[in-house]
Amino acid sequence: MRFRRSLPTHSASAPAGTVRRAGWAAAPAALLALALALTGCTRVHTTSPSTVRQEAGTTGKGAFGSVDCRKAKCIALTFDAGPSKNTAKLLDVLKDKQVHATFFLLGKKHVERYPDMVKRMAAEGHEVASHTWSHKILPEIDPKEIREELRRPDDAIERITGRRPTLVRPPQGRTNDTVQEIAREMGLSEVLWSVTAKDYETSDSALITKRVLDQADRDGIILLHDVVPGPTSKGYRGTLKAVPDIIDALKKRGFTFVTVPQLLAPGTPQPGAVYRP
Structure with missing residues (x-):
């Protein structure tokens, strides 16, 4: 069970x-x-990542990558709401640190505006996933709109990368039975998080780093953001600066960074499931 x-x-x-x-x-x-x-x-x-791994046993078909999270102390770094003009610098940092992340991308004004960044993410081994088309709160809209919010970014990402996303992060982590059933129909799993720096509230990179380090634990899923802020926004300015410090500090603590699917391996994401450590 x-x-x-x-x-x-x-x-x-x-x-x-x-x-x-x-x-x-x-x-x-x-x-x-x-x-x-x-x-x-x-x-x-x-469902927690450890539960998925346990249920898969030795017969699961999920891809481990370079690490087996049944044995290693794994953590997943995820970024919401991109891509943006900030993404190239972020990808440079991840490449330099040899870390693969999971990107939950917005379709409208993001995927459609920065297709080269989406292509680069996939080419460099990151998991490319959806954060819906226009960040509508899914439980607050009707089923037809939910389907459009989930379908359109997946269509766009598949055109760019040749691979259709299987993961989605619902805006604000808000979901319900209707959203789950539609996600199941569309072959999507929902992914929440266990670590948030609330980097939409502050541009203080030291505070962002501290918040992540204070919450980090084995099998954790870290939520950060990729979007360059508007003129009145408080957030995201410090995220890019914080990422190298977060990676270095967690590596010193013995963590290995993986994508969300690698965190579940040898299990695989199941449509309609909601994953959270």
Whole structure:
């Protein structure tokens, strides 16, 4: 039997990106059900990388790359919302550090504007995935729009790289049963995270680095961003500067950087599943 963690996700009436954890597991079942009904929450079941590996046993077909995360202390570095004019410098850093990452790309104004960066990501061994077409909050739109948000970036990425993405990160990590069912139909797995630097809030590279290092653990999935900020945005300016320090510090702690599919190997991402350490 597959072990899954239950993660509450919220409707449009709840604050964006809010996740409640503490205290819920201990609540009586009836009280918990009432609370979920009143807040508009549904239970989203997530599966950890270690569970995927354990279930795959020795017969799984996932690609290890250069490391077996059943034995090594692995962590996945992921970037949302690119590509952008910042991407070339970021790819230079990753190449210099010999680290492969997973890029969750936006279609509108990003993939369509920087196809050469998408092609370079794939050519240099990074996992190219989707962050939807225009960053709409998926549980807040109708099923037809959800399908378009998932289909259009995948079509564009496949045209550029020759490979259709199998992973998607829902904006703000917001998902529900409808999103999962549509993702399953479209052959997509959802990927959340365990480490966030909130680099959309600060340009302080030292703070971004500290936040990542404070949260990093084995099988972790680190969320950072690739987008150059607008004139009024606080975030992303310090991310590029922080990445080399994050990589160096975590390597000193014995971590090996892998893509999300490598983190699951010898298991493979399953359509409709939601992965989170």
